[in-house]
Amino acid sequence: MWVPGASQMPPSTKLCIEIILALLCQGRLCQAPVYRIQVPSRVTAQQGLCVLLPCNFKANFNSSGVAYKYWFLMDDDRDTSLAVATTDPGRALREPGGRIRLVGDAPDDCSLLISDVRAGDRDRYYFRFVKGDFKYSYYETQPLVDVTELSEQPVLRVPEVLLSGQLVNVTCQAPGTCSGTPPQITWTGGFDYTARNVSVALANGSVSYSSELSFTPAPGDDGKELVCTVTYPALVGVFTRRSVQLQVHYPPELLPQGNCTVWGHGPGGVATCHCAAEGNPPPHLEWRLPNRTLTGDFEGPELRATSWAQGPAVSGELRGPAGALANVSCVATNAHGQSQAVLTVVTAAGFSWTLVVALAVAGSLVLVVAGAAVAWKVVKGRQGGRVPTRAGRCQGTGDGQVCHSSEQQASTAPSHRQNATREEGALEKKGRGGGGGGGGRCYRERGDGEQFTEEHIYVNI
Numbered sequence: 001m002w003v004p005g006a007s008q009m010p011p012s013t014k015l016c017i018e019i020i021l022a023l024l025c026q027g028r029l030c031q032a033p034v035y036r037i038q039v040p041s042r043v044t045a046q047q048g049l050c051v052l053l054p055c056n057f058k059a060n061f062n063s064s065g066v067a068y069k070y071w072f073l074m075d076d077d078r079d080t081s082l083a084v085a086t087t088d089p090g091r092a093l094r095e096p097g098g099r100i101r102l103v104g105d106a107p108d109d110c111s112l113l114i115s116d117v118r119a120g121d122r123d124r125y126y127f128r129f130v131k132g133d134f135k136y137s138y139y140e141t142q143p144l145v146d147v148t149e150l151s152e153q154p155v156l157r158v159p160e161v162l163l164s165g166q167l168v169n170v171t172c173q174a175p176g177t178c179s180g181t182p183p184q185i186t187w188t189g190g191f192d193y194t195a196r197n198v199s200v201a202l203a204n205g206s207v208s209y210s211s212e213l214s215f216t217p218a219p220g221d222d223g224k225e226l227v228c229t230v231t232y233p234a235l236v237g238v239f240t241r242r243s244v245q246l247q248v249h250y251p252p253e254l255l256p257q258g259n260c261t262v263w264g265h266g267p268g269g270v271a272t273c274h275c276a277a278e279g280n281p282p283p284h285l286e287w288r289l290p291n292r293t294l295t296g297d298f299e300g301p302e303l304r305a306t307s308w309a310q311g312p313a314v315s316g317e318l319r320g321p322a323g324a325l326a327n328v329s330c331v332a333t334n335a336h337g338q339s340q341a342v343l344t345v346v347t348a349a350g351f352s353w354t355l356v357v358a359l360a361v362a363g364s365l366v367l368v369v370a371g372a373a374v375a376w377k378v379v380k381g382r383q384g385g386r387v388p389t390r391a392g393r394c395q396g397t398g399d400g401q402v403c404h405s406s407e408q409q410a411s412t413a414p415s416h417r418q419n420a421t422r423e424e425g426a427l428e429k430k431g432r433g434g435g436g437g438g439g440g441r442c443y444r445e446r447g448d449g450e451q452f453t454e455e456h457i458y459v460n461i
């Protein structure tokens with residue numbers, strides 16, 4: 001051991017230092033230095049993306065010679081195996097091409113970058129450093145590179161609400177910032193668009209891959225699905241996608257069939273106006289009359305307006321005297337605009353009073369016939385199956401119970417008027433040992449000799 005200035009020291013001091021050193025050497029200070037490496041024990045990589053294994057190490061950088069860094073698989077031989085990555089041009093690689101490489105220029109940087117990660121990259125790795133006589137393999141820490149399926153989705157930037165007819169730019173950013181094989185970004189949407197590569201190189205040499213789509217939405221694009229798909233060409237079948245449902249707003253547009261149909265003429269004529277419009281958000285309707293404006297839902301002494309919505313469409317109806325509805329405009333409004341039109345007046349086709357009278361007469365006849373039939377049925381029904389109000393009572397328990405029923409005629413059909421006002425009957429309990437109350441059959445004979453049968457449920461009292 002070399003001690004500074006030891007040769008000039010008096011022997012007693014020299015001895016003293018040697019004793020102190022010997023004492024210290026019983027601890028750990030005199031052991032061979034442990035060369036440390038700082039690296040995560042595990043990193044997780046998604047297939048298709050890249051993964052950086054950040055790494056830093058300590059070694060004897062003082063020894064003379066050129067420095068070489070190596071990464072090997074856990075089971076590789078440090079002297080004979082192909083390296084996973086190395087700065088040594090004399091050492092062959094498992095996979096030439098630089099997919100897995102050492103990054104970081106600092107002498108103590110051992111960071112490893114794996115691009116286009118594939119399932120086969122899952123392994124434990126160890127680092128080795130060589131500089132002249134100094135050679136060290138850092139077996140103590142062998143980080144695990146774990147590989148999972150690609151689960152990260154692209155980032156899709158689309159305005160929440162698009163306005164019809166207005167050019168919009170939306171972007172899709174691929175996950176990861178790899179300098180490996182550039183991913184392909186494709187769009188699907190069912191409308192015309194142009195896409196541009198808007199990838200940007202980052203300061204650290206990585207690239208953020210993005211595509212920008214420019215398009216002009218139309219009202220028909222509302223609700224359509226816009227999908228951005230990112231595929232990683234270095235690997236078969238590895239892709240990720242994200243979709244968004246477009247919300248396209250547009251000003252109202254009146255549908256062409258709006259009109260006012262007039263029934264009859266003169267002061268008695270009535271009119272019904274129809275108007276429909278479409279817009280997003282759904283518009284509201286208004287009716288403009290020569291000297292007043294009515295909302296889509298209005299109830300007045302003469303005029304009545306109703307409106308109803310279905311999806312982006314709104315329909316309305318206005319009824320009133322033909323004179324008041326001679327010059328009506330329909331107005332549809334939403335946040336993005338207004339659309340209005342004067343409704344044409346149409347005289348109801350094939351309309352004639354004769355027809356109405358004929359229809360009314362025919363209708364009345366049908367009603368009269370139907371009424372008569374119903375009346376006849378009712379009368380018949382009453383004769384056969386009157387439902388009298390009644391009260392029943394059973395006396396005694398067990399066999400031989402006698403029940404009395406009395407009933408009040410509810411109806412007074414003419415043929416029974418004189419003798420059928422009050423009836424009494426006795427019930428023979430059927431079955432033996434039946435216990436408490438039960439059902440029974442009650443036979444009764446009416447005064448006019450017409451016998452009928454009824455069943456009653458009697459309850460013991």
Ligand SMILES: *[C@@H]1O[C@H](CO)[C@@H](O)[C@H](O)[C@H]1NC(C)=O
Nearest residue numbers: 033058059060061062063134
């Ligand atoms: C390397 O040399 C420097 C001075 O030249 C010294 O301070 C340092 O301790 C040495 N490192 C090792 C590991 O020997």
Ligand SMILES: *[C@@H]1O[C@H](CO)[C@@H](O)[C@H](O)[C@H]1NC(C)=O
Nearest residue numbers: 167168169170196212213214
């Ligand atoms: C969309 O992108 C084009 C081309 O880069 C640009 O000219 C235009 O101003 C952008 N429009 C919007 C609304 O950002």
Ligand SMILES: *[C@@H]1O[C@H](CO)[C@@H](O)[C@H](O)[C@H]1NC(C)=O
Nearest residue numbers: 182184197198199200201207
């Ligand atoms: C997009 O641009 C980046 C760099 O700007 C390039 O690396 C990449 O290959 C391009 N992608 C396509 C599909 O052209």
Ligand SMILES: *[C@@H]1O[C@H](CO)[C@@H](O)[C@H](O)[C@H]1NC(C)=O
Nearest residue numbers: 052113177202203204205206
């Ligand atoms: C490069 O920088 C970006 C952000 O600035 C970071 O997300 C990425 O991990 C970096 N890549 C590497 C290989 O250092």
Ligand SMILES: *[C@@H]1O[C@H](CO)[C@@H](O)[C@H](O)[C@H]1NC(C)=O
Nearest residue numbers: 257258259260261274275346
């Ligand atoms: C009048 O409106 C009704 C109801 O919207 C429609 O069915 C009819 O075709 C319209 N008539 C004309 C002539 O536009």
Ligand SMILES: *[C@@H]1O[C@H](CO)[C@@H](O)[C@H](O)[C@H]1NC(C)=O
Nearest residue numbers: 289290291292293300323324
């Ligand atoms: C509407 O105008 C008519 C004449 O054009 C008038 O008689 C009537 O009073 C007006 N109604 C209202 C509510 O102003």
Ligand SMILES: *[C@@H]1O[C@H](CO)[C@@H](O)[C@H](O)[C@H]1NC(C)=O
Nearest residue numbers: 288289290326327328329342
């Ligand atoms: C109907 O009303 C519009 C305005 O609402 C007006 O310009 C037009 O002259 C009117 N037509 C008739 C025949 O009164």
